[in-house]
Amino acid sequence: MTTDSDSKYLRALRTPPPPRMEETTVDGKTKKYKMQNISLAQKIYNRVGLLGYNMLVTFIPSHTIRLGWLRLFGAKIGKGSAILRGTTVFDIAYLTIGENCNVSFRCVLDARAGILIGDNVVIASDTHLLGGGHDMNDPNFLPIPKPMIIEDYAWIGTRALILPCTIHRGGVVAAQAMVNKDVGELEVVGGNPAKPFTKRNPDALKYTGHYRPLFY
Numbered sequence: 001m002t003t004d005s006d007s008k009y010l011r012a013l014r015t016p017p018p019p020r021m022e023e024t025t026v027d028g029k030t031k032k033y034k035m036q037n038i039s040l041a042q043k044i045y046n047r048v049g050l051l052g053y054n055m056l057v058t059f060i061p062s063h064t065i066r067l068g069w070l071r072l073f074g075a076k077i078g079k080g081s082a083i084l085r086g087t088t089v090f091d092i093a094y095l096t097i098g099e100n101c102n103v104s105f106r107c108v109l110d111a112r113a114g115i116l117i118g119d120n121v122v123i124a125s126d127t128h129l130l131g132g133g134h135d136m137n138d139p140n141f142l143p144i145p146k147p148m149i150i151e152d153y154a155w156i157g158t159r160a161l162i163l164p165c166t167i168h169r170g171g172v173v174a175a176q177a178m179v180n181k182d183v184g185e186l187e188v189v190g191g192n193p194a195k196p197f198t199k200r201n202p203d204a205l206k207y208t209g210h211y212r213p214l215f216y
């Protein structure tokens, strides 16, 4: 069942257009799959944005330049949010971040299937958010475009690895955890695979995640 709060996040989520399937037979394989159903011009634009950011812009010690570049190439990033130096972004156009969030140093935001981050979310350094995947039993290794949603006030500890899932409001992921299923509201999970080990105080969710020191 979808609640009002779920639909707030689903409305804000931006995902790639549905992939185009072409039926053909090549070497006994019956399907040919178009990875992205977008125009060549859009592909070039996306690639310029992605390479420019990941090879150069992400290392520039200016929040204005880095966020300006991401917004220019289609990311939606709210007021007061920051993405610190050295973070890699795939498919900038499907990255949506709310207000007063902090994504720390050297994270990987793989938004190829869409990533939505709410407000006041804090993501510690070296965390990987991996969107989508492949059907390992399909002869064409078909992509599975499963998006990721991280709701307001989530806190993700350093070096966590998050596979496509939803981390509900106020959820916490302990440092070095590997998350492969949804994290409940206020739930604290840790380990590999991550399991809940405690709950968070709901009254704590009043702070701002704003953290944007000069030259970070």
Ligand SMILES: CC(C)(COP(=O)(O)OP(=O)(O)OC[C@H]1O[C@@H](n2cnc3c(N)ncnc32)[C@H](O)[C@@H]1OP(=O)(O)O)[C@@H](O)C(=O)NCCC(=O)NCCS
Binding pocket: 122, 123, 124, 125, 156, 157, 158, 172, 173, 174, 175, 176, 177, 188, 189, 190, 191, 197
């Ligand atoms: C999630 C976290 C906040 C919990 O801290 P805490 O409330 O002080 O919890 P404790 O250290 O008292 O541990 C409570 C229990 O959870 C377990 N636990 C704590 N961290 C864990 C982890 N990363 N993985 C698995 N289990 C963990 C502890 O072993 C302990 O279990 P026990 O009661 O059986 O001994 C902390 O472990 C953490 O990961 N913090 C993130 C730090 C970080 O990344 N900072 C970057 C700056 S943004």
